Amino acid sequence: MTTFLTYIASGLAVGASFALIGSGFVVVHRVTNVVNFTQGTLTVLGGLISYSLLSMAIPHGLGEVAAVLIAAVAGLLVGLVTLSRPGTPAFVALLVTLGLSFLGTAIIILVWGQNPVSPPGIEGSIAFGSVSIESQRVLIVVVTLAVFGAMWLFFERTDLGRAMSAAASNQRAARLVGIDVRRMGLAAFAIAGALGGLAGVLLAPTLPLSVYSDLPLALSGFAAAVFGGLSSPGRTLIGAMVLGVSGQLVAGYINGSFQTQLALVMMLVVMIARHRSLTTEEAK
Amino acid sequence: MLHIRDLVVTYGAATALDGVSLDVEAGEMVALVGPNGAGKTTTLNAISGVVPTASGTIENGGRSAQVPEGRQLFADLSVDDNLRLGAWRMPRRDRNTERVYAVMPDLRPLRRQRAGLLSGGQQQMVAIGRALMARPDVLLIDELSLGLAPLIAARLIEHLREINRDEGTTILLVEQEVDLAFDLCSRAYVIEAGRVVAEGPTDVLRADPQLAAIYLGTAMTRSETP
Numbered sequence: 051m052t053t054f055l056t057y058i059a060s061g062l063a064v065g066a067s068f069a070l071i072g073s074g075f076v077v078v079h080r081v082t083n084v085v086n087f088t089q090g091t092l093t094v095l096g097g098l099i100s101y102s103l104l105s106m107a108i109p110h111g112l113g114e115v116a117a118v119l120i121a122a123v124a125g126l127l128v129g130l131v132t133l134s135r136p137g138t139p140a141f142v143a144l145l146v147t148l149g150l151s152f153l154g155t156a157i158i159i160l161v162w163g164q165n166p167v168s169p170p171g172i173e174g175s176i177a178f179g180s181v182s183i184e185s186q187r188v189l190i191v192v193v194t195l196a197v198f199g200a201m202w203l204f205f206e207r208t209d210l211g212r213a214m215s216a217a218a219s220n221q222r223a224a225r226l227v228g229i230d231v232r233r234m235g236l237a238a239f240a241i242a243g244a245l246g247g248l249a250g251v252l253l254a255p256t257l258p259l260s261v262y263s264d265l266p267l268a269l270s271g272f273a274a275a276v277f278g279g280l281s282s283p284g285r286t287l288i289g290a291m292v293l294g295v296s297g298q299l300v301a302g303y304i305n306g307s308f309q310t311q312l313a314l315v316m317m318l319v320v321m322i323a324r325h326r327s328l329t330t331e332e333a334k
Numbered sequence: 335m336l337h338i339r340d341l342v343v344t345y346g347a348a349t350a351l352d353g354v355s356l357d358v359e360a361g362e363m364v365a366l367v368g369p370n371g372a373g374k375t376t377t378l379n380a381i382s383g384v385v386p387t388a389s390g391t392i393e394n395g396g397r398s399a400q401v402p403e404g405r406q407l408f409a410d411l412s413v414d415d416n417l418r419l420g421a422w423r424m425p426r427r428d429r430n431t432e433r434v435y436a437v438m439p440d441l442r443p444l445r446r447q448r449a450g451l452l453s454g455g456q457q458q459m460v461a462i463g464r465a466l467m468a469r470p471d472v473l474l475i476d477e478l479s480l481g482l483a484p485l486i487a488a489r490l491i492e493h494l495r496e497i498n499r500d501e502g503t504t505i506l507l508v509e510q511e512v513d514l515a516f517d518l519c520s521r522a523y524v525i526e527a528g529r530v531v532a533e534g535p536t537d538v539l540r541a542d543p544q545l546a547a548i549y550l551g552t553a554m555t556r557s558e559t560p
Contacts, residue, residue, distance in 0.1 A: 209429065212415045213422060216408040223406035225384060227464065228423040 063187035065294020066194035070249035071271025074242035081238035090268025091154035096247030097254030101169040125243015171255025273313040341390035352528035365515035365522035396471025403476040409450030420467030434463035455486035
């Protein structure tokens, strides 16, 4: 039983980081209708930068925050390139982000090489009854829940958040009421960069990251985002948790190498189930 | 309030407006009518500044807000959020939606509903309300009655009359249903193929046989399709 609960707990922590990555996809897609394939690269980048900053003896806290901010700037740069030509169809923009992701991969290999690195996180563990969980994993869950709460408040309760949603909902009307659609898109990319960076910063101490972590992380985050219809942060969180927990259970009881396949299967199931609603949404 | 002189707008090689001049005085309600593709929407878009002008001048003595053709609401957002965003250019304290509910009380119980789920008439009310949130001196309305039952359209016209009377808002109305437009407005411009072909008080234009000739065709085909 303790083993089972441990799998559940670590699954929630892994799921939380998927949720952060997935919410990056959601924020960009919600505002610009673009699927941003640099999301995994930005996540790895966040983890690697925090590793470098912390190993340069920059104090804890400051190093992590700086890494998130740098990832946000990287996200903004991706947005600047992707949205540079007004009227670019979303699927073309998707390819642009894919290209930028390759570029990012090359840069990461040049700067950090190909070996996985792991910055120090919080030491120790916290006991919940018979289950003992690493403090870093608890931190991931707590921070993720806080970020999702903040995101909900931002999109539902602030006019800037509403304007970002409006830009996605109807670009023509957004322009007519004076919303700068491009600027909203850039803000979304920057937020996505910060979310990806945060996921990397939080995840790296428990899971060493390298350039090869990009694809599996992006896939898991994307699967969670697809679960949320690429537009709902709340459902993305649920999808990520389901994926994280089931991944840990599969790894624990069956085989660890099945985790990526699990994400793909989940995406497939969701896409078949949602096929009707997705196609009608696209028809609009 | 609004003075347009020799306005020319081109889309690539096509000329949408070919020297349009019109004047709307403060507090007036003026109709802009004409067949499909005459340049009515382009005129409004030029005033709103969302299409570039090739030549001519637009002198706007106040702030304008447009109710676009097809309502163009933010379908995924609530009614209240749609209204708030109408005041996006305004300072935060001027984004209170209460003033719209005071004018159109029917919207109040719908405030939390998603705008995309409303009926056509309700959506048009939201579109008017969203434009009102920008506290316009001139309200530019594109195809008020399109796709709406006559009774609903008449109710919206009544709202516009109130808005004009109570808030002193000037109205420039583009409308296919000439009778509806002429009931509301005291003056009208008729445009065809990017030019003003007739203008004057609506009761004079209504009796104009030439105008009837331009519109008889559309009027007949429209009455055939319920």
